Every structure is written in structure tokens, then in C-alpha cells.
Amino acid sequence: MSAPAVTVNTDFSFDNTYARDLEGLYVPWQAAEVPAPKLIKLNHALAEELGLDAKALDSAEGAQMFSGNQLPHGIKTIAQAYAGHQFGGFSPQLGDGRALLLGEVIDKNGKRRDIAFKGSGRTPFSRGGDGKAALGPVLREYIIGEAMHALGIPTTRALAAVTTGEFVRRERNLPGAVLTRVAASHIRVGTFQFVTARGDEVLLRKLADYVIARHYPELKDSDDPYWGLLRALCERQAALIARWMNVGFIHGVMNTDNMTLSGETIDYGPCAFMDHYNPATVFSSIDEQGRYAYMNQPPIANWNLARFAEALLPLLGEDQDQAVAQAMEILGGFQARYEHHWLQGMRLKLGLTREEDDDYALATDFLKTMEGQSVDFTQAFRRLADVAGGQGNLSEIGLHKLYADDAVLKAWLPRWRARIEAEAVEPAKRAQAMRAVNPIYVPRNHKVEEALDAAVALGNYAPFEQLLAVLQRPFEERAALAAYAEPAPASVSAGYQTFCGT
Ligand code: AMP
Ligand code: MG
Numbered sequence: 004m005s006a007p008a009v010t011v012n013t014d015f016s017f018d019n020t021y022a023r024d025l026e027g028l029y030v031p032w033q034a035a036e037v038p039a040p041k042l043i044k045l046n047h048a049l050a051e052e053l054g055l056d057a058k059a060l061d062s063a064e065g066a067q068m069f070s071g072n073q074l075p076h077g078i079k080t081i082a083q084a085y086a087g088h089q090f091g092g093f094s095p096q097l098g099d100g101r102a103l104l105l106g107e108v109i110d111k112n113g114k115r116r117d118i119a120f121k122g123s124g125r126t127p128f129s130r131g132g133d134g135k136a137a138l139g140p141v142l143r144e145y146i147i148g149e150a151m152h153a154l155g156i157p158t159t160r161a162l163a164a165v166t167t168g169e170f171v172r173r174e175r176n177l178p179g180a181v182l183t184r185v186a187a188s189h190i191r192v193g194t195f196q197f198v199t200a201r202g203d204e205v206l207l208r209k210l211a212d213y214v215i216a217r218h219y220p221e222l223k224d225s226d227d228p229y230w231g232l233l234r235a236l237c238e239r240q241a242a243l244i245a246r247w248m249n250v251g252f253i254h255g256v257m258n259t260d261n262m263t264l265s266g267e268t269i270d271y272g273p274c275a276f277m278d279h280y281n282p283a284t285v286f287s288s289i290d291e292q293g294r295y296a297y298m299n300q301p302p303i304a305n306w307n308l309a310r311f312a313e314a315l316l317p318l319l320g321e322d323q324d325q326a327v328a329q330a331m332e333i334l335g336g337f338q339a340r341y342e343h344h345w346l347q348g349m350r351l352k353l354g355l356t357r358e359e360d361d362d363y364a365l366a367t368d369f370l371k372t373m374e375g376q377s378v379d380f381t382q383a384f385r386r387l388a389d390v391a392g393g394q395g396n397l398s399e400i401g402l403h404k405l406y407a408d409d410a411v412l413k414a415w416l417p418r419w420r421a422r423i424e425a426e427a428v429e430p431a432k433r434a435q436a437m438r439a440v441n442p443i444y445v446p447r448n449h450k451v452e453e454a455l456d457a458a459v460a461l462g463n464y465a466p467f468e469q470l471l472a473v474l475q476r477p478f479e480e481r482a483a484l485a486a487y488a489e490p491a492p493a494s495v496s497a498g499y500q501t502f503c504g505t
Contacts, residue, residue, distance in 0.1 A: 017106025017118070021188070022081055024213050027206050028194065029081040034071025034103055035124025035134065037179070039168025042066035043464060044145065046162050049185060053110050053118075053162070060163070069163040069183050071103070071123045080105055082126035086200055087193030087260025088310055090294055095200040097193060097260050098128030101136060104189060115217060117188050118162065122181040135171040139455045140503075141180040142467055144271040146454065150446045150474040151268055156246045158268040159186040178459060187267050190214055192307055193260030195314035204317050211318055214264045229318040233330065237308050237337050239266030244304045245344035248297075249352060250442065251277035251380040255287040255501060257295050259307045273501035276445045278490040280373035280380040286448075286501040301345075305337045352384050353419065354391045354437040356426050365422060372412040378405045379490045384441035390416075391423065392434025442477035444484065446470070448499050449491035 022029060042065050050057035060068065067073040074080070082099040089097075103126070105118045121144070122136025145161040152158050167179040190210075198207045211229055215222050222231040243266050247254065254261070255273035263269050273287035282298035290296070295303060312319075312330040319326040342363070349366035350358065373383060386402035393399075399416070403409045423433065454467040473487045480488075490496065 016075075017078055017108060018115070019079065019106045020115070020213075020217075021083075021104065021107070021117075022079065025206070025210060027084075027203065028198070028210065029083045029104070030127050031079060032082040032103060032126045033080055034074075034120060034181075036072055037070050037167035037169055037181075040066040040070030040072055040181075041166045041168065042069060042163065043166055043180075043458075044161075044164045044467075045069075046149070046160070049160055049162050051111075053108050053116065053185065055108075065163070066165050069120075069165045070167055070181050071120055074105070078105055080120075080123075082128055083189055083194070084128065084197050085191050085193035085260050086197035087191070087258050088196075088307070089258045089260070090290075093196070093200075096128070096197065098197075099126055100129040100132050101126070101134040102184075102189075114187070117184075117186045119184050119186065119189060120181050121184055122167075122179065133171060135167075135179050136182065137171050137173055137177040137459075138166060138180040139177065139459050140272065141182045142455050142458055143451060144182055144184075146451055146467070146470060146474065147271045147274055147446050148268075149471060150477065151252070153475050153477050154246075154250055154442060154445075156250070156252075156268060157187075157243055157266055159184050159263075161185075186263070186269065187265035188214075188217060188263070189269075190264045191260050191269070192262045192264070192311045192314070193258075194264070195311060196259060199314040199317065207315075207317055211315065218265050229315060230329070230333075233308075233312055233315055233319075234333055236264060236266070236311060237333060238340055240304050240308060241301075241337055241340035242266070242344045243268065244301050245341055245348055247300060248345055249348035250445065251280075251297070253277055253284060253286060253295070253297050254300065255285075255290065255295055256503065257300065257303045257307065259310050262304070262307045262311075272503040275448055275451075275499070275501050277380050278448065278496055279377040280370060280383070282370075282374075286499060288500040288502050301338065301341045304341075305334060308337060309334050348440075351440045352437065354388070354423055354428075354433045356428055356433075356436075359422070362422075365418060368415055369419070372406070372409075372415050376406045376408060376411075381442060381445050382488070382490070385438065385443050385488075387419075388434045388437035388441060391437055392430050394430070438480070439478055443480050443488050444473050444477045446474060447487065447489070447491055449495040450487060452495070 045061045047057040050060060080103040082103055084098045086095045087097050102119055102121045103123050107115050107117055110116050125134035141164050145164055148158050148161050152160055161182060162185050163183040165181050169179045170176040171179040198210055215228050215232055219235050222228045225231050253275055261270040275286040277284045277297055283296050285293045285296040316326060346363055350362060383405055389401050390398050406412055450470055454470045457463040457466045473484055
């Protein structure tokens with residue numbers, strides 16, 4: 004494709020440190036031309052954060068740009084190489100089969116961010132795939148990524164979504180789309196696995212140094228930067244997974260190629276938020292064994308990190324036996340670090356301001372009150388905030404009403420009350436603090452489906468826009484939006500399944 008230069012956004016200047024420093028980890032490649040690109044959403048706030056001219060980009064030229072049809076002059080798009088364990092099985096070569104990296108921009112805070120397409124056509128890594136993305140999954144990634152961001156959870160983000168004017172073949176023909184994604188970087192555990200599987204220690208060192216410089220600069224001048232990298236990634240992932248667990252997020256496909264070195268959540272495929280509390284919840288249609296079920300996310304992250312340690316091993320010292328033993332010790336500490344972050348989150352969710360020994364039991368026991376009761380996870384914490392802010396039985400009604408049988412809850416509440424009453428915090432203040440960390444609006448499965456259906460079947464983007472607007476302020480209750488706080492009706496939630504969208 005010979006692409007004429009776009010004139011509107013000349014300040015869209017990219018750096019390419021990844022391409023410059025990491026030869027062997029990508030292939031130069033161009034986006035497939037699409038017939039009729041239409042910009043359906045531009046993330047103005049994010050565009051401004053990136054120092055881009057949002058107004059100029061929100062245009063027909065912007066659509067050409069975000070479809071890959073016409074890129075600003077000088078952009079050299081690349082497909083990144085990576086490997087990965089998918090559902091436990093190792094593939095030495097996966098790579099960007101439907102994605103391209105445009106380059107990096109330095110945002111207004113001085114942070115380097117990747118800009119990439121998803122759904123931009125076949126690449127040398129496409130294997131049997133068509134390299135395309137369907138509109139539904141593109142919008143799902145847009146919605147959930149932005150919701151995660153608003154919840155304060157590290158995540159890649161959506162800058163733009165375009166429809167391409169062509170159909171992509173899935174079980175049926177679906178409108179094609181391209182997502183423009185912004186990430187701290189797209190380097191994954193699988194990127195390291197790719198290099199180590201090829202036995203290229205020189206490139207492995209380059210990659211590790213690159214990651215340290217970009218994501219962990221504080222390690223650069225330490226005595227043992229590669230050990231530091233292993234420890235630091237374990238810590239970031241422990242913190243990230245704890246945040247997921249605190250809001251009931253289920254990623255759905257935690258393959259090692261979907262775990263970033265930056266500590267951002269990436270690849271919103273079959274992900275979804277848990278509605279009624281059940282630790283075994285799994286939504287993804289292909290996750291038949293429940294490998295990536297809600298409760299398995301911490302141990303699976305730990306497993307992925309073990310694969311990372313293996314990939315890093317050639318850099319971890321001459322004596323490999325000793326290195327393995329030391330790595331095992333670090334990995335063995337993951338669960339405790341995860342629990343630490345999880346409990347910090349739960350203390351805030353439960354309105355506890357002090358730390359006490361039995362907080363962990365108090366927190367896990369609250370979850371136990373919900374088990375088998377079809378209690379909505381998100382609502383339970385909001386109702387608990389009502390109890391914290393109110394007086395007497397009246398404030399408790401909402402919480403009790405969530406339970407089919409509230410016997411276990413009744414036994415738990417006095418423990419929690421005794422605990423919070425030992426802290427000198429005004430009830431209204433405590434309730435306010437709890438509402439500031441317990442979202443009232445999360446991407447409800449039926450609302451997400453509704454938005455996607457309207458867009459795909461009718462070209463009606465109003466429900467998508469409305470849902471995005473609601474999720475931008477997830478903690479702030481708004482009277483007119485009660486429907487967005489409700490769990491899916493039983494007809495939707497029973498057997499609800501998500502799909503990878505590939
Ligand atoms: P994912 O499940 O989205 O993390 O993707 C896993 C791997 O499959 C990656 O290498 C993707 O690039 C590749 N892939 C997913 N969908 C497609 C597609 N439609 N065409 C080509 N490659 C794909
Ligand atoms: Mg992926």
C-alpha cells in the first residue's frame with residue numbers, strides 16, 4: 004500500500020525506541036487497506052493527554068488515519084513478535100497476528116506510550132487468522148478498558164475505534180473495525196519467552212535492559228537489575244491482580260502473552276465483571292476447565308510469573324541451580340504480596356482505617372456471607388456503605404435484601420460493627436470514604452451486550468456512548484442511572500458466556 008501523507012496532524016510525531024533497540028523482535032509491516040473507514044469514537048480526553056490535536060483527528064482524515072489507510076508521513080508500522088503459554092500449552096511463536104505498533108509518543112506527563120492498531124489485517128504472525136477484528140469485540144475492549152481506567156486500575160486504553168466498511172467472517176458476517184490502543188508498552192511475558200526459546204541471550208539482555216529503562220528505571224543502577232526486575236514484576240502483578248479481585252473483574256484469558264511487563268491490564272477479549280459472588284465464576288466459552296476462573300487469577304498470575312522467571316533465567320547468574328532456588332523463593336512470596344494488596348483494598352472497601360490482625364478473616368468472612376446466596380458483589384459493598392453511614396436497622400434493609408438467606412450475614416455484621424466502632428470516624432465520613440472506593444457502576448454484562456448489539460445490528464451507538472459516560476464516573480451515584488447499577492436479569496446472567504472475538 005502506498006500511503007499518501009496525512010496533512011491534518013503533523014504534530015503526530017512518533018518515536019520508535021522499540022524498533023531501534025530490539026531488532027529481531029518485530030517485522031516491519033503495513034496495515035491492510037480498508038474500503039470505507041468511519042470514525043465511530045475518538046477518546047478526546049486521552050488524545051489531549053497524549054498531546055494530540057483531538058479536534059483535527061475527529062474527522063474523515065482521522066478515520067483514514069485510525070484505519071491505517073493513511074498514516075502521517077514517516078510512520079513505520081511493525082508487527083511485534085512474542086511467544087506464550089495459552090491455556091498452559093507453549094507456542095514458541097504467536098506475535099501480532101492482527102495488530103501493528105505505530106510507535107511511541109511522550110504524553111503530557113512525560114510518559115512514553117505505545118500507540119497500536121488492533122484489527123489492521125494479516126501479518127507474518129497471523130497463522131490461520133484473518134488479521135481482522137469485528138466491531139463487537141472492539142467496542143467491548145473500548146468499554147471495559149475505559150471502565151478499568153476510571154476505576155483506577157492500570158490498563159491499556161482505547162484512543163479510537165473505526166469501522167472499516169467491510170465485513171469480517173466469523174460464525175456469521177460482522178462489521179469489521181479497528182481499535183487504536185494506547186499502552187505503557189506492549190511487551191509481554193511472552194516477549195521474553197520468544198527470545199529465550201530461540202536461545203538468543205544477547206537479545207534477551209537487550210530486552211531486559213530495555214524493559215528496565217522504560218518501566219523500572221529505578222533498577223538501572225542497582226547491583227542486580229535482573230533479579231530486581233523479577234521481584235518488581237511480581238510486585239506489580241500482585242498489586243494489579245488484587246485490584247481485579249477487589250472489583251470482581253475476570254480477565255478470562257490470562258495467557259502469558261496477555262501479561263504485560265508494565266503491569267497494565269491488556270487484551271480485553273472474553274473478560275467480564277462478576278455479578279453475583281461466586282469464586283468459581285468463569286464467563287469465557289473456551290475456558291472449559293475454568294483455568295481462568297475468578298478465584299484462579301492470583302495462582303495463575305503466579306504461574307505466569309514462574310514462566311517469566313524461566314525465560315529470564317539465562318540472565319540470573321552462572322549457577323543455574325542456585326538461580327532456580329532463588330527464583331522459587333521470590334515466586335513463593337507472590338501469594339503473600341498479593342494478599343497484602345488485596346487486604347489493603349478490602350480494608351478500604353469495608354471502611355476500616357486501622358490495620359488489625361484479624362482484618363483478613365473479617366474480609367474473607369464477608370465474602371463467605373455471599374457464597375451461594377446470589378448476592379451481587381458490587382452492590383453488596385455499596386449497601387454496606389449505607390449501613391456504615393446510617394443508624395439502626397433501617398440502614399441495613401438494603402443489604403439484607405440482597406441475600407436469599409442472611410443468616411451468615413447476621414452473624415458477621417456485629418463483628419464488623421464492633422471493629423469500625425473502635426475507630427473514631429464519623430459514620431457519614433466513613434460511608435463517603437467507602438463509596439469512593441466501591442463502584443456503583445461497573446460494566447454490567449447485559450448493558451455491555453445491549454450496547455454492542457445496538458451498534459452491530461443497527462449502527463446505533465447511543466447505548467455505547469451512554470454506557471461509556473456512566474462508567475467514566477463509577478463511584479458517583481446518579482439518580483437517573485439506577486438501571487446501570489442493577490445486575491443482569493436472570494435470563495441474561497444464567498449461563499452468560501463471552502467469546503474471544505478472534
Ligand atoms: P489473543 O487471544 O487476542 O490474545 O490472541 C492470541 C494470538 O492470536 C495473538 O498472536 C493474536 O495476534 C492472534 N490472533 C487473534 N485473533 C487473530 C486474527 N483474527 N487474525 C490473526 N491473528 C489473530
Ligand atoms: Mg493477546
